[in-house]
Amino acid sequence: MSGIDIRVASRAACPGGRLPGGPHQAAFLEFLEAPQYVLKGKELCRGEDGGKRAYVLLEGWMYSYRTWQSGKRQIVDFKIRGDTLGLGSLFAGKASLPYVCLTDVAVVPLKMDLLQARLEQAPHIAASVVETLVREEIVLEEHLINLGRHTATARVAHLLLELGERLRLVNLATAEGYNSPLTQAHLAMALGLTKIHVNRVLRSLREQRLLTMWGGAVRFHDRRALIELCDFDSSYIEPAQ
Amino acid sequence: MSGIDIRVASRAACPGGRLPGGPHQAAFLEFLEAPQYVLKGKELCRGEDGGKRAYVLLEGWMYSYRTWQSGKRQIVDFKIRGDTLGLGSLFAGKASLPYVCLTDVAVVPLKMDLLQARLEQAPHIAASVVETLVREEIVLEEHLINLGRHTATARVAHLLLELGERLRLVNLATAEGYNSPLTQAHLAMALGLTKIHVNRVLRSLREQRLLTMWGGAVRFHDRRALIELCDFDSSYIEPAQ
DNA sequence: CGGGCGTTTGAACACCCTCAAGATGGGTGG
DNA sequence: CCACCCATCTTGAGGGTGTTCAAACGCCCG
Numbered sequence: 001m002s003g004i005d006i007r008v009a010s011r012a013a014c015p016g017g018r019l020p021g022g023p024h025q026a027a028f029l030e031f032l033e034a035p036q037y038v039l040k041g042k043e044l045c046r047g048e049d050g051g052k053r054a055y056v057l058l059e060g061w062m063y064s065y066r067t068w069q070s071g072k073r074q075i076v077d078f079k080i081r082g083d084t085l086g087l088g089s090l091f092a093g094k095a096s097l098p099y100v101c102l103t104d105v106a107v108v109p110l111k112m113d114l115l116q117a118r119l120e121q122a123p124h125i126a127a128s129v130v131e132t133l134v135r136e137e138i139v140l141e142e143h144l145i146n147l148g149r150h151t152a153t154a155r156v157a158h159l160l161l162e163l164g165e166r167l168r169l170v171n172l173a174t175a176e177g178y179n180s181p182l183t184q185a186h187l188a189m190a191l192g193l194t195k196i197h198v199n200r201v202l203r204s205l206r207e208q209r210l211l212t213m214w215g216g217a218v219r220f221h222d223r224r225a226l227i228e229l230c231d232f233d234s235s236y237i238e239p240a241q
Numbered sequence: 242m243s244g245i246d247i248r249v250a251s252r253a254a255c256p257g258g259r260l261p262g263g264p265h266q267a268a269f270l271e272f273l274e275a276p277q278y279v280l281k282g283k284e285l286c287r288g289e290d291g292g293k294r295a296y297v298l299l300e301g302w303m304y305s306y307r308t309w310q311s312g313k314r315q316i317v318d319f320k321i322r323g324d325t326l327g328l329g330s331l332f333a334g335k336a337s338l339p340y341v342c343l344t345d346v347a348v349v350p351l352k353m354d355l356l357q358a359r360l361e362q363a364p365h366i367a368a369s370v371v372e373t374l375v376r377e378e379i380v381l382e383e384h385l386i387n388l389g390r391h392t393a394t395a396r397v398a399h400l401l402l403e404l405g406e407r408l409r410l411v412n413l414a415t416a417e418g419y420n421s422p423l424t425q426a427h428l429a430m431a432l433g434l435t436k437i438h439v440n441r442v443l444r445s446l447r448e449q450r451l452l453t454m455w456g457g458a459v460r461f462h463d464r465r466a467l468i469e470l471c472d473f474d475s476s477y478i479e480p481a482q
Numbered sequence: 483c484g485g486g487c488g489t490t491t492g493a494a495c496a497c498c499c500t501c502a503a504g505a506t507g508g509g510t511g512g
Numbered sequence: 513c514c515a516c517c518c519a520t521c522t523t524g525a526g527g528g529t530g531t532t533c534a535a536a537c538g539c540c541c542g
Contacts, residue, residue: 094477137329193499435531437532440489489536
């Protein structure tokens with residue numbers, strides 16, 4: 001909500017010297033600048049260039065959102081390790097949605113000028129950009145379908161299952177569950193529900209021994225039944241290749 | 242719902258010999274094949290190649306959708322003159338969503354092999370593809386935000402206003418309204434509502450002298466108030482450049 | 483004329499929201 | 513160590529929005 005506070009890292013590269021296991025950014029390797037570290041609660045990036053920057057999220061959680069006049073906030077997507085941020089803004093002459101850090105975060109800015117210059121020469125880069133965009137679009141479609149759903153329980157289950165699958169691809173989750181900084185209020189903002197009702201849905205899911213979400217940990221106790229409940233099909237989440 | 246029935250046109254080109262005024266497809270000119278005409282109610286395209294085809298919609302209305310187990314259908318987006326269909330499927334190794342014709346329709350298949358070959362040589366083509374994808378993504382985001390909204394009235398108003406703006410870009414609408422093949426049931430499927438409730442919302446909007454939707458015609462009687470009502474911001478819909 | 487489609491209306495109920503208040507836990511400062 | 517604050521989670525009661533089920537109407541078309 002307030003200002004921008006990006007603190008450039010003193011560390012030269014990301015921990016371990018290698019990229020995290022995100023599926024999409026292999027082709028972006030040569031365009032990475034030094035990582036930047038942003039504090040929990042801060043926004044990215046609304047810079048002087050009107051948001052025309054792109055990043056790869058190395059570590060931590062973020063979300064993209066829109067607000068409307070009433071002041072309420074709709075979360076559009078959560079971003080985790082390996083996701084790209086604002087990639088579209090480079091090409092369509094439009095600013096991307098704003099991003100908020102749910103945790104302290106490490107991001108790597110993409111060297112835009114270099115990337116754009118290289119698009120002219122190396123077509124496989126373009127293909128990679130396009131593929132990343134298409135995958136983003138598929139996830140968006142899935143969220144849209146989830147919001148079209150009528151019952152709150154199915155929406156909650158679907159979102160938590162989807163995040164689990166995405167986290168599994170980067171080794172941040174198992175079939176049993178994962179840790180996350182999400183609060184019930186975040187689920188509510190993403191799903192078009194009130195936090196009070198999200199609370200009741202979670203209680204109901206807990207009482208049915210389907211899942212628990214407590215203390216930053218999501219645990220699936222009956223994955224089969226959950227998948228059944230919300231008609232979840234994980235095939236849209238896949239590693240590149 | 243049933244089979245595929247694409248009837249290749251006897252006419253050699255589209256009426257008038259020029260492309261309709263869609264904003265996106267100028268760069269695709271050299272990849273267009275002969276137009277095909279598809280009947281109202283038929284699906285596109287689910288071909289033997291698993292849906293890996295892309296088209297430009299020349300004339301008519303279509304929608305993309307997903308079904309879930311209950312058999313209910315969620316409309317993801319409506320497609321009008323100048324929109325591209327299935328463009329993403331070419332790059333991500335995934336089939337696109339299925340499309341249904343709301344009217345008789347004219348589409349132009351894109352020459353995929355040629356397009357892909359040209360991507361290797363002509364970078365501005367890649368840029369154009371990327372831009373088209375980004376615009377699609379922005380529209381999707383807007384739908385998602387619309388579904389996150391709480392009141393049915395705002396959802397309906399937003400959707401009808403958005404379609405009006407998109408139709409204006411291709412000279413199929415004025416500020417006063419437009420003609421469309423949409424039924425109340427289609428609005429319901431797109432907005433996650435029942436058709437009964439859509440009916441009541443439309444009645445209420447009519448009684449408030451805000452808009453009417455009747456006999457295939459959408460009329461805005463108080464655009465200002467409508468925009469206010471649903472917090473509509475048309476800036477995300479813009480002609481390319 | 484009959485049938486299909488789209489629209490309209492009614493009644494009853496379920497889901498989810500609003501408003502309100504209390505409980506829990508972590509962090510800060512005295 | 514306790515007091516306090518803040519954010520988050522939890523619970524209750526009541527009402528509005530939107531659903532389900534059911535039926536009837538107008539219209540176009542064969």
